[in-house]
Amino acid sequence: MKKNKIETEQTIQNIIKIARYHFTEHGYTKAALEDIVKEANLTRGALYHHFQNKKGLFLAVFETVQQEVGEYVEAEAAKSNDIWVQLIRGCRAFLEGAVQSHNQRILLIDGPAVLGWDMFRKMDEKYSMNSLKEQLQLMQEKGLLKPISIEAMTHCLSGAMNEAVLWIADRRDHKEVIDEAMVVLEHLLEGLRK
Template identity: 70%
Template sequence: MRKSKTETEETIQKLITIARRHFGEKGYADVALEEIVTEANLTRGALYHHFKNKKGLFLAVFEAVQKEVGDRVEQEAANSQDMWQQLVNGCRAFLTAAVESQNHRILLIDGPAVLGWDTFRMMDQKYSMNSLREQLQLMQEHGQLLPVSIDALTHCLSGAMNEAALWLAEYPQKPVTEIMTTLEILLEGFRQHPTNM
């Protein structure tokens, strides 16, 4: 009997949810697909029907985490009408979400290692860098940023935040505010003040 589209989507989401927990807790290398299908009450065949292999399942999990983090960044940024504060809020939301225990291993450790840099960067661009670039472009158009290359600034900020998130994940006792204080000072260097115009 064929499954309906809704049932198929529910099965896919169930597998992604269970796999996300396993990948987040154990890391890609230590996760056995058998554990995931047993918990999902499915067969290996069902998993392979939706995901070609373990790497395919991980890619789906990685993309789900990227999307969730991207949504959180957008929501936090929208809590202010001030474009500069939107940028700061978005940066803080990214760092906070990226270092959460269920995310950091998937996003920052296994993501680049398992998927390779090309896929990792493509996903990072799709879910993080594009939004950051749009915000910076808008700020520059409204005279809030110095006339620097938006592409260069986007890559610099994205790289800095990824590296900061790795550092925070390695030293969980470090508060996000320590990074944010440094990041805000860094951002101030690109701010266009009326006297600079």
């Protein structure tokens, strides 16, 4: 029984990997399920068994990308023991991860359009905002932040970073523009410092 569970999980991960490539290269509307199942060596029925439909498959791909960006943010933040530097590093990592060419179309273009605003926000909250909120709460508990609403801080900073990502994605020199955005974000964060 364990073998079947492992094989099923491997099949699901393989479909997600293949679908991610197709959604990245062709976009949601032009990615053909026939091509995805053919490359995965499956039937369309097998794909529907695991994901119900194309939108369900896209959601799984979107979550995978969100999770990877979240892990990158955590890893970059963890490179420092200074809690303030962790926040700064995490913010930069979010901007860097979201504008990676293999993430842009899924996160920034098709994500909101395909999933709808409500689902997009739920995924953003689950994979990005919750980590940001936890960091801000910890910083406030340690007396590093002004005693103002963590909810408001989280939403304002998250919104600023999401908008910055859209702006950065439209530019050619991502590194230079990320540096510019980080100067602004650091000034915003300084305003929250106790």
